[in-house]
Amino acid sequence: MLYLTKQDMINVFSMADAFEAVSKAFAMYTSGEAEVPLRTGIHTRKVEGDALFMPAMAGDALGVKIVSVFLSNLKIGKPATPATMVVMDASTGEVVCLMDGTYLTQIRTAAGAGLSMKLLANKGAKTGALIGLGGQAHCQLLAMLEGAPTLTEVRVFDVDPARREAFAKEHEGLVKISPASSADEAVTDADIITTVTTAKKPVFKAQSVKRGAHVCGIGSYTPEMQEMPEELVTGCDLLVFDTVDGVMSEAGDILTPLGKGLFAGRELNIEMGHVVLGKYRRQSKDWITVYKAVGSGVMDVVAAAAIYERAKAAGVGQFIG
Secondary structure: OEEEOHHHHHHHOOHHHHHHHHHHHHHHHHOOOEEOOOOEEEEEOOOOEEEEEEEEEEOOEEEEEEEEEOHHHHHHOOOOOOEEEEEEEOOOOOEEEEEEHHHHHHHHHHHHHHHHHHHHOOOOOOEEEEEOOOOOHHHHHHHHHHHOOOOOEEEEEOOOHHHHHHHHHHOOOOOEEEEOOOHHHHHOOOOEEEEOOOOOOOOOOHHHOOOOOEEEEOOOOOOOOOOOOHHHHHHOOEEEEOOHHHHHHHOHHHHHHHHOOOOOOOOOOOEHHHHHOOOOOOOOOOOOEEEEOOOOHHHHHHHHHHHHHHHHHHOOOEEOO
16 A cells, blocks of 8 residues: 655646646536545544545545544644545555545645636736635645736735735745735736635625636635625626535535525536536636635545556655555
């Protein structure tokens, strides 16, 4: 069995590779070629925490991601949400690889957003905005630059001013990074916008979004969270989900306005798989397009299988057992 660290994964799997993997995953899911059972969780009693198990299968890609949420870990210097991806051989059922599930989540989530930019944003985009500079932000920036390589500036905002400045300094060699004093300042006139926060109310105003912008809502992964303004998600010209089932069961960005009757009969059934397969596209440079994601196990297993094969071919990682 092969064990892959985060650095092993970085060494063999680029953001462009991740785009290819999630594109395949989206298409397979929408075409009915993937099985993604409901996430199963166990609440622990000895120490307050949750262990979450997310299995999926797509073609020859089979596995399960295990994510634990133990906030008490912070008191003992351990990660609050450790994660491991288990890759299995679809022919034998054997476990063939263990890899860093946290980094896998970061790169596949970012690749989904970046792919949406590549396929839905206006060509020649110059200005990006990234709201929320936590653990997802680095990969989200890389995906933004991969999906929209014409960007010359990315404005960044976080509620922590020190984090804004640190992020800008750390990434200044990639593109011009401009810390903003508010989310609305970052978003105004931006061609591409990504939000990746845990906010429980919208972090910017719909009026700040210009015509022709493409927006990626990556946070708001529970019904209680909401980071995009309701006027934006209900009034955009094209609203695309990573998976309909996932978004319609978890995303407060959609569930909150839906509960208020604000979608006015609009069908909420377009997935990125439809876009990948060419069934939906931007039809006007003035359209505002929105990609809403909560993540899916199909992205995990397809990306993990690709990483495993690349690592095997390159002789990267450590064999254990």
